[in-house]
Amino acid sequence: MKTEVPAGAAYRPRRDRLWFARTRSYTIFVLRELTSVFVAWSVAFLLMLAGAVLGGGLPEFAALAGRPWMIAINVVALAATAFHSVTFLNLAPKATVVRLDGYRLPAWMIQGGNHSLWLVVSAVIAFFVLRGFR
Amino acid sequence: MEVARYRPGQDAEPVFQGYDVPLMSDWAVLDGLNHIKDQLDGSLSYRWSCRMGVCGSCGMTVNGEARLTCGTFLSEYGDGPVRVEPLKGFPIIRDLVVDIDGFLAKLSSVRPWLIREGEDLPLTAEYAQTPEQLEAYKQYSMCINCLLCYSACPVYVLDPDFLGPAAIALAQRYNLDSRDMGDRFDVLNQEDAVWGCTFVGECTKVCPKHVDPAEAIQRYKLTAALRSVLPWSRR
Amino acid sequence: MIDVLIVGGGGAGLRAAVAVAETDPALKVAVVSKVYPMRSHTVSAEGGAAGVIAPGDTLDEHCYDTISGGDWLCDQDAVEAFVAEAPKELIQLEHWGCPWSRESDGRVAVRPFGGMKKMRTWYAADKTGFHLLHTLFQTTLKYQDIIRYDEWYVTKLLVDDGRVHGVVATEIRTGRIETIPARTVILATGGCGRVFPFTTNAAVKTGDGMALAYREGAPLKDMEFVQYHPTGLPFTGILITEAARAEGGWLINKDGYRYLQDYDLGKPTPTPRLRSMELGPRDRLSQAFVHEQRQGRTVDTPYGPVVYLDLRHLGEAKIDARIPFVRELCRSYQNLDPATDLIPVRPVVHYMMGGVHTDLHGATPIAGLYAAGETACVSINGANRLGSNSLPEILVFGRRAGIAAAAFAKEHREAEPPAVRSQGEDERRRLERAREGGRPRNGRGERIADLRERMQHTLEGAAGIYRTGDVLAKAVDTLAELRERAEEARMEDSSTAFNTELINLLELRSMLEIAQTIAACALNREESRGAHQRTDFSARDDAAFLAHSLVHRAPDGTPSVGLLPVTITRWPPGERVYGRD
Amino acid sequence: MRRAEGVAVRRTPEPYLWLLFSGGGVVAALVLPVLVLLFGVLMPLGVVDWPTAGHLRGLLGNVLVRLTLVVVVVLCLFHAAHRIRHTSEELLGLARFDLVIALFCYGGAIAGGVIAVMLMF
Ligand SMILES: Cc1cc2nc3c(=O)[nH]c(=O)nc-3n(C[C@H](O)[C@H](O)[C@H](O)COP(=O)(O)OP(=O)(O)OC[C@H]3O[C@@H](n4cnc5c(N)ncnc54)[C@H](O)[C@@H]3O)c2cc1C
Ligand code: SF4
Numbered sequence A: 001m002k003t004e005v006p007a008g009a010a011y012r013p014r015r016d017r018l019w020f021a022r023t024r025s026y027t028i029f030v031l032r033e034l035t036s037v038f039v040a041w042s043v044a045f046l047l048m049l050a051g052a053v054l055g056g057g058l059p060e061f062a063a064l065a066g067r068p069w070m071i072a073i074n075v076v077a078l079a080a081t082a083f084h085s086v087t088f089l090n091l092a093p094k095a096t097v098v099r100l101d102g103y104r105l106p107a108w109m110i111q112g113g114n115h116s117l118w119l120v121v122s123a124v125i126a127f128f129v130l131r132g133f134r
Numbered sequence B: 001m002e003v004a005r006y007r008p009g010q011d012a013e014p015v016f017q018g019y020d021v022p023l024m025s026d027w028a029v030l031d032g033l034n035h036i037k038d039q040l041d042g043s044l045s046y047r048w049s050c051r052m053g054v055c056g057s058c059g060m061t062v063n064g065e066a067r068l069t070c071g072t073f074l075s076e077y078g079d080g081p082v083r084v085e086p087l088k089g090f091p092i093i094r095d096l097v098v099d100i101d102g103f104l105a106k107l108s109s110v111r112p113w114l115i116r117e118g119e120d121l122p123l124t125a126e127y128a129q130t131p132e133q134l135e136a137y138k139q140y141s142m143c144i145n146c147l148l149c150y151s152a153c154p155v156y157v158l159d160p161d162f163l164g165p166a167a168i169a170l171a172q173r174y175n176l177d178s179r180d181m182g183d184r185f186d187v188l189n190q191e192d193a194v195w196g197c198t199f200v201g202e203c204t205k206v207c208p209k210h211v212d213p214a215e216a217i218q219r220y221k222l223t224a225a226l227r228s229v230l231p232w233s234r235r
Numbered sequence C: 001m002i003d004v005l006i007v008g009g010g011g012a013g014l015r016a017a018v019a020v021a022e023t024d025p026a027l028k029v030a031v032v033s034k035v036y037p038m039r040s041h042t043v044s045a046e047g048g049a050a051g052v053i054a055p056g057d058t059l060d061e062h063c064y065d066t067i068s069g070g071d072w073l074c075d076q077d078a079v080e081a082f083v084a085e086a087p088k089e090l091i092q093l094e095h096w097g098c099p100w101s102r103e104s105d106g107r108v109a110v111r112p113f114g115g116m117k118k119m120r121t122w123y124a125a126d127k128t129g130f131h132l133l134h135t136l137f138q139t140t141l142k143y144q145d146i147i148r149y150d151e152w153y154v155t156k157l158l159v160d161d162g163r164v165h166g167v168v169a170t171e172i173r174t175g176r177i178e179t180i181p182a183r184t185v186i187l188a189t190g191g192c193g194r195v196f197p198f199t200t201n202a203a204v205k206t207g208d209g210m211a212l213a214y215r216e217g218a219p220l221k222d223m224e225f226v227q228y229h230p231t232g233l234p235f236t237g238i239l240i241t242e243a244a245r246a247e248g249g250w251l252i253n254k255d256g257y258r259y260l261q262d263y264d265l266g267k268p269t270p271t272p273r274l275r276s277m278e279l280g281p282r283d284r285l286s287q288a289f290v291h292e293q294r295q296g297r298t299v300d301t302p303y304g305p306v307v308y309l310d311l312r313h314l315g316e317a318k319i320d321a322r323i324p325f326v327r328e329l330c331r332s333y334q335n336l337d338p339a340t341d342l343i344p345v346r347p348v349v350h351y352m353m354g355g356v357h358t359d360l361h362g363a364t365p366i367a368g369l370y371a372a373g374e375t376a377c378v379s380i381n382g383a384n385r386l387g388s389n390s391l392p393e394i395l396v397f398g399r400r401a402g403i404a405a406a407a408f409a410k411e412h413r414e415a416e417p418p419a420v421r422s423q424g425e426d427e428r429r430r431l432e433r434a435r436e437g438g439r440p441r442n443g444r445g446e447r448i449a450d451l452r453e454r455m456q457h458t459l460e461g462a463a464g465i466y467r468t469g470d471v472l473a474k475a476v477d478t479l480a481e482l483r484e485r486a487e488e489a490r491m492e493d494s495s496t497a498f499n500t501e502l503i504n505l506l507e508l509r510s511m512l513e514i515a516q517t518i519a520a521c522a523l524n525r526e527e528s529r530g531a532h533q534r535t536d537f538s539a540r541d542d543a544a545f546l547a548h549s550l551v552h553r554a555p556d557g558t559p560s561v562g563l564l565p566v567t568i569t570r571w572p573p574g575e576r577v578y579g580r581d
Numbered sequence D: 001m002r003r004a005e006g007v008a009v010r011r012t013p014e015p016y017l018w019l020l021f022s023g024g025g026v027v028a029a030l031v032l033p034v035l036v037l038l039f040g041v042l043m044p045l046g047v048v049d050w051p052t053a054g055h056l057r058g059l060l061g062n063v064l065v066r067l068t069l070v071v072v073v074v075l076c077l078f079h080a081a082h083r084i085r086h087t088s089e090e091l092l093g094l095a096r097f098d099l100v101i102a103l104f105c106y107g108g109a110i111a112g113g114v115i116a117v118m119l120m121f
């Protein structure tokens, strides 16, 4: 039997709707991207806080934040933002290749620097929030 | 081994066919396919040539992962079954053979040749290039066009117009070559080019030649962004 | 109508294409290749490309090394032209972007290579062919008028009245069969290592171009000279480049002894010495292996006897810097690390010195038909090619053939004769019949793979490193018989879409044609020279055989062998001396 | 033949969006975890005490702090907007509606920025 194939009659596979569930690394990628939802949430939460501080409603805000479901959301948000920090700071050397003396700085040095910076910034913020400078 | 078959005019969509292949400790998946073709079923079609991981013909999906079949031992999968499918993300011409013409068009669109301005040197002297300058782009010149990275990149699989990892890495190979004077900003600074990439990073993970296309793309994003903000900085 | 049609997208074919495009942009050039050009076998070449550039090196020395390495069977005018143009071609490639390895001052680096008296081998780490081919391919993309027929398989040359008029080719993807008319055709189809069972050559190296020309009456030259490379990995036949020895690797037998010192190749020194010991020529090293094996000093493995290549003393750093690909190959394909383990190696079929007979411009005796690269025999390689001469050869003669074909196409503008169309139609019918399963249908006939294996073992048994008259005579007959049987081979696939079984069948028929010429030429040459060693005629015989073998296809399909004098300019035949000065 | 160079370069806002995205990513990485830890988890749980409203108001009284906070908010929101846009398109295969999604996401970010400015000043 002769089956003539017109040129370009290739089979186009259907889109795989669940691609992100296929391998572990895809899933991790999607989780990494979804941290952005919690980044947005955290910002919103902080704006509410700032509003409460400036508008004098801090006790009400504290009560709201103390609700168990609020705490639950914020625990997840904490995990997500921390995951975001780790992945984001680790990936930075990909875009920023630093060359010294013609040879590139190894990635771990840049990553190490980033993580140290993260610690320092966190410490400074905690200091001002908890102790202040007055 | 379970091998995906697609015979145009005969199969409406790919189907799996099982073959018994002896498990030899030093056989690669490709040797298994050759055994099938030579001894069991002459009608199986797939591409291969060098059998030493350098011609880039033999990329397929092995147990869900994009691999060079000549460089993947059967024994890696224990007693099997080993599932061999064509590379994902490409139209299937037949069995394990996919259509890569789109990729070739992308490749030429990034002007992958050395661009010089002014007089050429006569053929008696080379353009000097120190080992450090060579090292600056060497990694990106190692691509064998096997397309595993395309197959692994979800952005490409969803959007076949995405310029994709290997083509961008090749553009960077010339951008970072100290002898090159060309400018590829117009092709790379596009939504379907570097900006299409969301840094999934799978391309780098599957690349058998350690080209690291993900890095090439992120580096060009930075270059392109700086150039957009600071229009006077040329490169 | 195409002006210059190039069959083959390897180094030779692409270089020719650029040469035509640069000579006259108005000419229509097409490259037909059965694989995408960057998949061609040139991509596998590892060690390097020779070209005189280093201070203290001279063109004459490169000529002498090449001619003595080829056991005085090279045409010396060809060698002189080749040696003079090689450095220019390599610099041209540099100007096109090839990432050659460099000295610290930015100049191109050179390394020593087997049989070369001076350091003159340019390299791009140990992926020279890969970088060379990709640079060339990417450069051709600049010339957007070059037409490419990717994954088209040429099945026949259209020749009428001693002049070529195009080809018949089939598009593998769709099974479409077309006549492509052309004013000139350049064959750049590479070698035919696949006629042997154990080879470094890729699956595509099936001698198609040689068979195409031979069938149309063009003679093949020096087909008996088959190069065995001394260091291939057992089982896969993956090549461990000569660069591994150039960087200081040692060959040792099962007793850990550097056995080459017993074969008049010099005294062992801790660091490599040019043209001595491990840096002797390939024919001599492979022959030494056979002697070691006969004396029981090799190691037996399931894939035949081996000796060892020892790189351990080089250390990890040097291995990674100079020959990283060797380490990568050993690790992923042999599961060992050369920094700590010995590498098992054995001689493996590597290169065809012979090929389509051409002049210095790649022209064959058929008007308008040219050949370049491994498929041609201009003859610069003589009885044994020196490592790293082949890459510059494909560039130099690819370019020459391109220029010559362009000139021919400009002068001959007449229309094609009617006979060409009917030849094309005949060929189409023949191919369609082959695809439908030949004469005996369904399940009868022998498997292609079985026939191929028979051919390979017949040839290895008769035309291996050492050869004898009566075995060769028998092989010629066996191969003729196999050729008949291949006409009736079994086809299980009659589809038009990407039918690789059909391609395999056509390739097998090409290979059988070639295998027969190899055996016939080897039978005819009753002497030992370079890669051709006869146990029944163990000496070189300049009186009778300082001449090329020229083989024609007789009308009944049998090969008929004659001789053609060698061109000698300045270097009269002498003794080949290695390791003693 | 050579292609004419430098013809009709299509302009795209992506480089600017990407810079905002990356900047936002860095800022979010550096400051958000500690803030969420303190205000979202430790204080509500009572592990550390809430600072007095006066103390916090004092901090916000500083113009520099308020300015920084606005910048942080804007950048983080842009970061989130950019990622949400791409991820939703990839996960759900909605690339066709890119324009709408983009407007929605970046619009949200801008709105957040406006709210922040109104709050602080
Ligand atoms: C492992 C290895 C290492 C080597 N290392 C070196 C080295 O270090 N230095 C050196 O100088 N040499 C080396 N060589 C030799 C050298 O690589 C080859 O001789 C050279 O590359 C041949 O090039 P080519 O252009 O003639 O043919 P190829 O590169 O083999 O190209 C042949 C082309 O012809 C096409 N073709 C064939 N038949 C048909 C058909 N019927 N229809 C259409 N198209 C067809 C193919 O598709 C392909 O594109 C090495 C060889 C091997 C095997
Ligand atoms: S970048 Fe790597 S994976 Fe992608 S085509 Fe090149 S070699 Fe293959």
Ligand code: F3S
Residues within 6 Å of the ligand: B152, B153, B154, B155, B156, B164, B165, B196, B197, B198, B199, B200, B201, B202, B203, B204, B213, B214, B217
């Ligand atoms: S996998 Fe795809 S999205 Fe980018 S980093 Fe690699 S190209």
Ligand code: FES
Residues within 6 Å of the ligand: B048, B049, B050, B051, B052, B053, B054, B055, B056, B057, B058, B059, B068, B069, B070, B071
């Ligand atoms: S066969 Fe060439 S890369 Fe696998």
